[in-house]
Amino acid sequence: MNVAFNCLLEEYKTPFGCVMENQPCSLTVKVPDYYAVSGVDVILTTDTAYGMQVSFELTDTQDGYQIYKTQFSLPRCGLYFYHFRCQGAQGPFQVYRCGETDTSINQGDLWQLTCYPRQFHTPKAYAGAVMYQIFPDRFFRSGSCDLTEKLQPYWVHENWDDTPHYLPNEHGEVLNNDFFGGNLRGIREKLPYLKRMHVDVIYLNPISMAFSNHRYDTADYMRPDPMLGTEEDFSALCADAHKLGMKVILDGVFSHTGSNSVYFDRNHIFGHGAVSDPNSPYRSWFDFQEYPNRYTSWWGIDTLPCVNEMDPAFLEHIITGENSVIAHWMSLGADGFRLDVADELPDDFIALFRQRLKELNPEALLLGEVWEDASNKISYGARRKYFSHGELDSVMNYPFRSAILSFLAQPDANRFRANIMSVVEHYPQEVLHCLMNSLSTHDTPRILTLLGDSFDGSKQEKANRFLSEDAKLWAVRRECAAAALQFTLPGMPCIYYGDEAGLEGFEDPFNRRCFPWGRELTSLQTAYESLSRIKGRYAALKRGHITFENPNDHVIHFIRTLNGQRIHTIVNGGSDPMTLPITGQLLFQSYINMEKRLLHLEPWGVAIILE
Template sequence: MLKEAIYHRPKNNFAYAYDKETLHIRLRSKKGDLVKVFLIHGDPYQWTAAGWSNTTKPMTLEGSDDLFDYWFAEIKPEFRRLRYGFEIYSNTESAVYGERGFSDKDPRDSGFYFCFPFLNSVDVFEAPSWVKNTVWYQIFPERFANGNSELNPKGTLPWGSADPEPDTYFGGDFEGIINNINHLVKLGITGIYLTPIFKANTNHKYDTIDYMEIDPQFGDKKTFKQLIETCHKNGIRVMLDAVFNHSGFYFEAFQDVLEKQEKSKFKEWFHLREFPVQAFPEPNYDTFAFTHMMPKLNTEHPEVKQYLLHVAKYWIEEFDIDGWRLDVANEVDHEFWREFRRAVKVIKSDVYILGEIWHDSMPWLQGDQFDAVMNYPFTNASLEYFAKDKINADEFAHQLSKVLTSYPRNVNEAAFNLLGSHDTPRILTICNENKEKLKLLFLFQLSFIGTPCIYYGDEIGLTGENDPGCRKCMIWEESKQDSELFNIVKKLISLRNKHTAFGNEGEFTFLETNTDKNYVIYSKQSVDETIIITINNSSDHIDVNIPYDFTNKEPVNLWDYSKQKDTSKIELTPYGFSIILVKN
């Protein structure tokens, strides 16, 4: 038994309140080291003459990554408080593990064990319930559809007439989205994420000039309100992009600094290193990355904080938006985000707060800041396995298990799972235009835990390299769309909506991975259903034995709703898949 690898901490992803009466407990151990683990638990104040009174519960092996196993147990303490530890077994020895370390046997002393002092309802992480059943669609407004040519900026090109460049315009606007809302309804979309819509100097709008005004190329506030109302009538929520880490170069406050320098009343609004402030040859002020056009805002300054919180509240109060996606969220101070959450949740308690963070995000996901982050570890693992063939089936399972065990389950259920975006190459391009691989990506994304997001045009086979190539005009001529791909994505979304286990109600478990044949088998299990999905990520025909007991079951193939005869043994075509449903 390698005791050095055994780890638990009574907070974050290792011990947390799943709901108002349930605790989840995790233990980490060296991969393959422990053969069984029991949770020792009891109320801290219940004692007998023999010592502290406790009981045990078996823990399940939740998953494994390349180094560790993760053990899991769910417990409902009678009095909402808990002392607990672990009874652990390897093939050669056993031990009891608590906050004070290891013991040969239960010391019957609650002080030896870990403590969950009290399950306070206010401390439970709780993302908006509607998010768990939402399928998002990201729209880069300049490139989705041109509905009103009178709004076109100077030099606007005919729609789709050229490949995009960093400074080209094609005239996408709000009316274009409204006119094509049926495309989203038909696909099954229930949430739209719009990249920035506020007045800016570029086509991407991440260099805000005025946070209180719509960019005129998209329309006016009346048209925006019409867009929101149209979406809501069709069961679609709307999330806006908040660029609060930095402003644009032409933001009024920054222009005042450049003009008046040390005498500017806005000089504390930015991180200025010296005077005179200048952009060239290199900016002597903090920016997003090293872009002089995006000066970093000082969100610790009371006036900046007041201004940005006013912005955040205004668009909810006046237009009833449903969420904020927070750009470069990890570079803004935590206290600002705490105040941001309090401010917007008072106005609309179920507004969705999504942070753009590309790395471990636990510090932002403890219930006091964000509801979710953009799940790039999921993105990277999925693309490296399905699209790029950079990792094998075992490595894919390890990476996804690491993602799932890095956060509480109620956090994972609200995670924003994307495959492509305005910041990355098109997923069909990453797949070397192998559409069969793209189908597998969509299958995995739409059957995984979390809330999936489709980047506009991926559902009809748009291609493109990194920015600006990934920002092509949406193709609206049906003859040029990949209708087969569209219908597959539509069908997968309908399965997610129809079957509780396929979506967020299903507990995700890898059943088997095979590196030689490069397939994965995983299950999604809810109270009523179990769905077993097998994916062949290879160019070979393969035979697979599914590690599941189908005795006395009536399995159904969910893809064509045919009844399966010999379900445990299946044959898969190259890049084929199987989706089998059984009632519990």
Template sequence: MDKDWIFHDSHIAFFRSPFGAIPCQEKITVALEVTTTEPIDAVILRLWKYGNQEEKINMHLINRIGDKRIFQGQMAAPDTPGWLWYYFIVTVAGRTYYYGNNHANLGGIGQIWDHEPPSYQVTVYRKGTATPNWFKDAVMYQIFVDRFCNGHDEGKILSPKQHCIFYPHWEATPAYSRDPVTGKTVCYDFFGGNLLGVLKKLPYLKELGISVIYLNPIFEAPSSHKYDTADYKKVDTMFGDNELFRELCQRAREMGISIILDGVFSHTGSDSIYFNKEGRYPGPGAYQSKDSPYFPWYRFTKWPEEYDCWWGVDTLPNVNELEPSYQRFIIEDDDSVIKYWMRLGAKGWRLDVVDELPDIFVKKIRRAMKELDPDAVLIGEVWEDASNKISYGQMREYLLGDELDSVMNYPFRNILLDFFLGQRDARQTHLALMSLYENYPLHHFYSLMNLIGSHDVARALTILSEAPPEDTLTKEQQARVKLSEEQKKLGLARLKLLVLWQMTFPGVPCIYYGDEAGMYGYRDPLNRGTYPWGKENQELLSWYKQVISLRNRYDVLRTGQWIPFYARSRVYGYIRKISGGRDVFNQAKKDNVAVVLFNADTREEARLSLDIGQWFKGTLADLLQEGQRIDVSSGQLRISLPPLAGKLFMDEA
């Protein structure tokens, strides 16, 4: 028999309706096509609920054309959120076949297996769940405070600490240093960026088109990265103080910009009020006394020297998030950490290593935030598809309605980098994006933090310029890498296309500080260089401003329907559409159609004749070339895309 004699495509409504994630109690209709001359004994839909409830549903023949038969079955989502998993069992002439998800587990067209196959996923979320609409319209900007801007014109360092090392000038290259006593790598290196610098650059961020600032940790801590918290209630004195943070939030809010903080709640620093290993704080910490109020927060195997710590780093002792006193301090008390900073002006939190926080802890944070501000946003650091993330042997409930509003969309970054580097073709890129689209609830898909760079990955320009692979170089060699002008030109062209994609795609685009200025660098510490004020790549910066302004101007690019329609070789295209005066969330919005196309090939021009008549007929304006218009009154869009080119057309400019 033909290899496709059994067929199901979860991306097509005929085979699965409704598409994608569904609310509780929703009914799903699935179909299976079987083409054979042999007698079909049975077609069964095998359903698995929440990992422990099996159900087998007999599918019924609804149509027959020659040797082709269509079977249909229906399943109902349960009353409580979770996951449904399904595949098909087909018995023909006494022999059993299985049809399930494909090898890549991406959904869409599956395949025939001779044994129990991987299942298709259906995410089931709590009915009535939503994410804040204002956030879906936002453009984010991530700031690593020490490296962004020193608000003192003379370069004054605020409250320098005795153990810190200061770079001789703002343009110096970040480097690892080692503790002279232990020999361990430490991050006590500082350039002098501070919150006053962020405040002074608000006009720049406003002009760029930013509406949300995500700050890496700002609380007191010995390191430059601040992920080793020493005092959750205090801005580090090298960055400013709590009152300055309040002023920053107020001034930003007046300019239409919200501030989101980084919450590091899975561990503290060992040099902190709570652990106090170095004895710098007056009260007894857990390291000093079992009678310390903070002693129950930590897990000692042999007090005081042996304790559970984050990834074995002894300066980062893990906390027990289920300890009631810790939960009261972080979440529940009237002056808890979460509430304290939100009352000072924070609009939300990004949770560091959220997969190491218990579900109940995250749910309590969300509840406390929403009680204080229903429009506050909770973002989680997740590196994979967050809809089916397994952490410590458990499926995480990030997107079922009671935990996160958004996650850091590292899969998006990886998919696009692979496409522009030629490591995925357009079809593979399409399937990877569709997998996310299918698995995430729609309101989450449109709230994803679509990043290109962050403090934990190499700068996009370095990767797109095809710098030598990071794992082939020492840190010292990485710092000395010099790219040729051709490499830089290639990287710049690719990054501009990637940014155009980022700004025209569903979700919340996030810019890592300095990417818009043309910063390079491998991973930490080289991805944490200082913003090059006065030395920006003006071509790239102008491009960022242009495409961000288009996103901010047109509702359709933010919350319009997303319709992928072309994926061949190195060319990918999609349509964004609002019709009937309503966007995908039934908000009143202006009707618009946008067509977005990319040619990732570095050598070949793409000559295209695209039938878009079912979505639009008329005249389209080229938003990237002023005054250029193209006639598609016939429904055919004929265009030549040069190598490394992108197009954004709109039905009106």
């Protein structure tokens, strides 16, 4: 018998997961009688010198255990780690976490407890919303735009179905200056399609003026790229989206600018950048080791000079000024921002950004790009305060993506549960329900390709490599299973444009092909449409608790529960069919045979059932 403590069960810890500052937290520890313990303490520590020690009270003996209980509250926000110290007959010993639910003596892991501000809240509209990510150049082209001020050189593909250019030029440089002409009017024209897909939130990759097609090399924060259109086009897009009940989120790139920009002006085009003008008002934004040729750049890429985010002039331009970048785009109709590479932005910058954003619109969303568990992330030697200090409403939830892909590659339902519940435990509940849950993004291979082709050849080989018909059928089956998990787990499922239409592609730029209008894979599109409708219709899928009832290692079965509404998601990852009774209304099915009141799930079959 081990010391019993399972932080995932209310029997041992309430509330589940995180706590607000000064919120009572109750713990119960069961110690076997034969340990002859005379006292138990919980030891809470932080990365700073601050910590707490709280004593337990012996309240009962039961089934060979001494039952110890305590209650405490944390007066300071922060990330805490805790373990237990027991006073035994032979002296004190420590109790640590062992795996997901067990304990071990004098060695093991610490439990984690996030304490966040009591006044922290996320915008209600985003809980369980359906998000749609658009790479603007590749979604849809409507009419033409005035390209007079488009940064040179660039070229536009004549064929919408071309493969994006990937080969280096004669200098060995990949310029990313090939365009397809997708624009803001094109997105606006396709809003009825997004509405049919039950989309609630549109997330746009960068739209500000830039040299490249990805536009992460900002040239002017205050204007749209000429290839995309005008401020009026953006305002019209937001206005029409709002009429249809959709929000529009922009991509904020604030750790660096482009070298070919108003601010840096290495090409001497704009006239008053930090390089072209030694007295430039933007000079203090950048870190020059040897002016003007040696400077700090993002990951050593000299076309992406890093900015000093806490420079007063930069802060005024981006955040605090009356017509700052935030204020400018919010006034045009934006509903929030995704912060690119949030790990590389100082906590103080993010806190100021949030403060101004919420002053402009308390219901605006602030989402950060973080690839790992954002609750305990350490970047550049510092523990981040995304949740413990209420900085971000949401993050890109790559841990859920990793859990789904891991299960699809090698089914292990218990490992899947542990990976999911780790995030559920570590994140504040309001954050959990508006996490951005993606299967693909502009930074990853397309989900259909990942599930159908493990090829690892050269970029040139990947450029024109597509799935065979048989491989595609199998990949589509598995993508339906992945999407069912994506849409029924806590958070905002985010469709990367074209995933629902069967777009394929390895890594950048092949994952950024144009949307295949008129050639969509309708079976997959219908599945996504159904999942989006279900997500929007049932409150349990938006804000409900999650529990697991996995029957074996190859089958995922979890339940979302809210106010008596219970929705089951079952995915068969085994190589053999499985049978289960129909215990309610079948909301969604994929690769299932029905016989009277029985469901037969084929391999990678899915059932979503309202109990």
